[in-house]
Amino acid sequence: MDDINNSDSAAGDRSGDEAASSPTAETFAQLAMEMHDADGLEETVQAVVDFALQALSCEYAGVALRTRTGHPEVPAVTDPVVAEIYNLQMAGAEGPLVECMR
Known part of the structure; x- marks a missing residue:
């Protein structure tokens, strides 16, 4: 049991150092907070797009x-x-957006 806790601590320290120096980790953390605070589906999707x-x-982005x-x-x-x-592609029924929705 102690070995598991020690290895978790070591991994946690390493991840913490990487998270502190990585703007991507910080940005993901900010996204998680924005998604958590969103009032509904539209706000959540907008947070992902932003x-x-x-x-x-x-x-x-869209x-x-x-x-x-x-x-x-x-x-x-x-x-x-x-x-x-997006709307032009959907109206014309062609384009990469239409293809990926099939």
């Missing part, structure tokens, strides 16, 4: 879902241009 901007160093009834939905974007691109 996280993508930081984690992936990208300029735009989430498109296929509902249980099979209809596409765009619940969160970081810029209206993302929703426009």
